[in-house]
Amino acid sequence: MALLQIQEPGGKQAKPLHRLAVGIDLGTTNSLVSASCGPGVKTLPDSAGQHLLPSVVHYRKGETALVGFEAKSLLVEDPLNTIASAKRLLGKSLAELKSQQGYLPFEFDGSRDDGAPAILTASGSKDAVQISADILSTLVARAEASLKGSLEGAVITVPAYFNDAQRQQTKDAAQLAGLNVLRLLNEPTAAAVAYGLDSEDQGNIIVFDLGGGTFDVSLLSLKRGVFEVLATGGDTSLGGDDVDHAIADWIASQMSESGGIEIPSKARLLQLANGAKHQLSDSKVITISSDAWSVELTESVLKEIIADLIRRTITSCRRVLRDAGLAVGDIDNIVMVGGSTRMPLVREAVAEFFGKAPLTDIDPDKVVAIGAGIQADVLIGNKSADSFLLLDVNPLSxxxxxxxxxxxxxxxxxxxxxxxxxxxxxxxxxxxxxxxxxxxxxxxxxxxxxxxxxxxxxxxxxxxxxxxxxxxxxxxxxxxxxxxxxxxxxxxxxxxxxxxxxxxxxxxxxxxxxxxxxxxNAQIDMETRSIKEAQLDATQLLDAIASALRIDGDLLSEDEANVLAKSIQKLESIMIDGSSVQIHGATEELNQVSSDFAAKRMDLHIANALRGESIEEVEKQVD
Amino acid sequence: MQSLKSNYFQLFNLPQSWDIDQDALSDEYRKQQGEVHPDRFAGAIDTEKLRALQLSSYLNEAYETLKSPLRRAAYLLSLHDIDVEQVDQSDLSMDLLLEQIQLREKLDELPKDESALVDLDKLRAEVTVKLERQEKSFAECFAAANYDGAKKVYHELQFLNKLRTEIDAGEELRLGY
CATH class of the missing domain: 2.60.34.10 (Substrate Binding Domain Of DNAk; Chain A, domain 1)
Known part of the structure; x- marks a missing residue:
């Protein structure tokens, strides 16, 4: 006899609807959106089949903003209304920005009383939050067209090194674009997630993220579906662009050694360098030629050219290991992220330091977006609750x-x-x-x-x-x-x-x-700190004596008062620019000089106390 | 959502002692964090989100306390109403202070470049041996309910830990990290 099936009260009635959520890699140069489709999470292409969306926005009078390749093609033609790398503006003040990047071609809006950098364009003043929101809106539109439904939430990735202001503005941009932010996720964590779920790995993972202009390294531990970020580190002024510059400098020096050649513009040199870098990913020796001049560049020469850059990435890896209290041998996997990790020399250096080959199966440009998409799927509730969990750390004290x-x-x-x-x-x-x-x-x-x-x-x-x-x-x-x-x-x-x-x-x-x-600067800090501490001691003593003088100043003879005043004056002048030893000396001197005064006050207060009424008498009065 | 136990050892189902099973601690931590972490409540109402934030923060604090030997020692003493922040002169023996001064002098006298790295390693090894000895001695005092003795050992551990941190910092400076 077939039994009737009875559902547990409150249990799952039916397979829940698949809710739409995306992962977004909001990058400095390019952005991507991903979602779960079919068996796995994939990045979503636009109608032309392009996955990468250049993070460039072009503003026109009275029309909607252009975002992506079309905008990028207008960078040279209309630089004042075309904005690239808006991510670099997030969380910064205009003054800060100008001191860091003098080359910005834009006209800035001076009327912002919050000091935020806003660019005057043909369609009005635009700040980093608005520009980022325009990029996000484009990605949302792409996803909604592709997934045929409206989005319920998104996970947006941010560099591990983003500070509080930069995170907050990323979130503000998402809100402006009408997105429900499920979580801001650190980029390296997202990358590890992308790899972590394909294999049922346990252990410690290094995420090595060398992008165009920044380098991030993170150490994560994965155990029973829980990712724990143990430490993060990196260098925001190190990336593939530096490799191009190093090669460009080398080409220029080769040209001047040849003699009689006019060295081309920096832009042309960088173009040659970038081409050489890409070619050297596939072959051991290449020829760089400009007009009638040419030179051979071998992989081993390139290795020397970029040795310092690579050393800096390895130093950051060492530091992250140190922060987490782990050794090289404790690392089970290394995940490579960012276009610059396609360079064989980078991969070799990493493999050599960690003693094992890094993981490179997933496209290093897409791996962050894919990880974000996986996490979005979990947070929106499409995956069971115990699937996995990400524990992040705060990057700065x-x-x-x-x-x-x-x-x-x-x-x-x-x-x-x-x-x-x-x-x-x-x-x-x-x-x-x-x-x-x-x-x-x-x-x-x-x-x-x-x-x-x-x-x-x-x-x-x-x-x-x-x-x-x-x-x-x-x-x-x-x-x-x-x-x-x-x-x-x-x-x-x-x-x-x-x-x-x-x-x-x-x-x-x-x-x-x-x-x-x-x-x-730890050493300098120590002396500065001891000066500050000495100043603090001095201030406290000066304050104490000043308040004692106000109350009991009449206890001192004129001579005594003069000596004390001199000593006070001396300390006050030394504490402004003296060394910690000098300030301590003057403080000690004032302490000595004022000790008689302190003794007199003490005597007076003891005498007063002895003269005072007894406790019993006080109680009687209260009754 | 559950509420959490106020005693960190009970929270992680561990016996209240110096020696704890670190793997059991981290397994239990991950298990519970999997239940209370704010990510589990991404679509929940605000009061639930707030509760998740509080519970998850509390769990992190408890975990970090038990994970660190020094913080675990201070916490064990606090459960017996001993405040390690309160330092009596009598807690610090002259021998201890002299030994500390000697070790510190050794550290200060090392050259300020990479040539000091080998000696830094030696010094770290020396301090680590002392640390391990004192950790054992803390465990013994504590197990024997000699809390005043344990507090004295705690202060030694504090000194040694500080010194080890400074050795690490000295190494980083010399390596140019």
Whole structure:
């Protein structure tokens, strides 16, 4: 007898509908969109069959923006209205941008009071968020046409080194394009996901991402479907473009050695170099020719030309291993991402350092988008919940400014996110009722060397003596790497909170420039730090003496007061530009000079106490 | 969504002791993170998302605490109401301080270029041996419920860890990382 099938209450009624979600690699040069189609995730082509969408936008008066190849073809013809590499503008101020990249041909909008770079085009002022949104909209339209339905969500990839401001603006751009962001995913993590699901690997994975202008390296561990990012590192000013420049310089030097040849323009040299680089991916020796002149370039000569660039990538790999506490032998797989990893010399150097050949099966230009598409499919709910999970880390330390312009790190870099950490701080001056909290990002010890993320104030702190108030500051970083900070005065429960949004107008420089600086400058920092600390000690002593003088100044004779005043003056002038040893000396001297005064005050207070009423007497009065 | 246990050891189903099974810890961490991580609630309502954020953050904090030997030691002591932030002069023996000064002098006297790398390795090995010895001694004190003794050892561990971090930093500087 056939049994009737009874469904469990609340159980799955039917196969759930496939919900549409995409992965988007929003790149500096090219962008891609991917989605699950049939058995796997694939990148989606446009109607002409092109998968890559050049990240170039052309603005025209009264018409919609052109995005992609058409826009790219107008770069030379109409440079003022055609914008490439908008990703480099994200999270930056105009001033910062101009100091970094003097060659930008655009006319900028000076009327923006937030200091964000906005470009004046034929269809109005456009900032990085709007330009990125136009690229995203084009990809969304492509996906919706291809998938025949409207999108419910997207995973967008960002470089692991993107700071809070850059992440926030990427998210803003997606919102402007009407996209529901399921997650901002670090590019290397996405690449590992693309490989990780094809094989049921367990172990430690290095993602080596050498693009046109940046280099990222990440170390991930994969175990039972959970990806854990153990460490990230890299170099934002290292990429395939540098290889072209190195070859171009070599060609120029060869030409001048030949003599009697007019060296062509830099652009022409770079064109020759780029061609040579691509040819050398397939053969061991090639001929570079320009007009009647020609020269042979062998792979072994190229190896010498780019030896320094390759050494820098390997140094970053070493550093990431160190951060995670692992050795070369602990690495099971190396994933290659970015067009520049097609160079055999790069692959060989990586294989040599890690002692095993890197994975190159997936097109290094598409691997990030494919990983994002896989993750989008999981987050939207098309894959079962226990399929896999990504645990990311925050790439840069987050901290707060303390007295003396020093940074107290609250969340160190490479901490797994989401994370919440609290630390207690106190007031510096008697009767202090306001505390300014300055949130910074970076590895250095001095505030001025880190990136300023936000400032806010906690007010109405009850007036107490210095050091008595307890203020708990909590940092919360969510799974997208976005930070919020709150501060609470513990006795009153008074609270202030801030969602950290991009703050412009900062001459902060590039992120891992900051990271590298933190190491090369460790020595300088130490002396600067000890000066700051000495200044802090001096200030505290000066404040204490000033407040003592206000109360009990009449205890001193005129002579004593003069000696003390001189000593105070001396310390005040030395602490401005003296060394830490000099400041310590002057502080110690003032301490000595004021010790008699302190003793007198002590005597007076003891005498007062002895003269005072006994506890019993006080109690009687209360009754 | 479940709520999490407040004791980190109970949270990961581990006995409350110095010696823990690191694999069991990381397996249990991954399992639970798989249940509470915000990615599991990408399409959920805001209150659920917030709860996921809190639980996942808490899990990360608990995991990082137990994973690090030094933080695990401090946490074990805190469960017995011992505050390691409170340092008494009597906790630090003169021998310990002298030894620390000697080790630090050794580090400072090394040349500031790559020629120091071999000696840095030796120094790191020396410090690591001391660390392992003290970790064992911490485990013994703690198992014997000698918490004051364990606290003294903890401060030694703190010194040694700091020193090892500085040796690593010194190596990075010399390698030009």
């Amino acid at each position: 987050l901290g707060i400014e303390t007295m003396g312009e020093l940074v107290e790190k609250i969340i160190p870099r490479n901490t797994t996110i989401p994370v919440a950490k609290a630390q207690e701080f106190t007031t510096f001056k008697d009767g202090q009722t306001v505390m300014t909290l300055h949130v910074v990002q970076g590895e250095r010890e001095l505030v001025s060397d880190c990136r300023s993320l936000a400032r806010f104030e906690l007010r109405e702190i009850p007036a107490m003596v210095a050091g008595a108030a307890k203020i708990r500051v909590t940092f919360q970083v969510d799974a997208d790497g976005l930070l919020s900070v709150s501060a609470e005065e513990l006795s009153t429960g008074k609270k202030a909170e801030i969602q950290v949004k991009p703050s412009y107008g900062l001459e902060s420089g590039i992120i891992e420039g900051m990271l590298q600086d933190s190491h090369s």
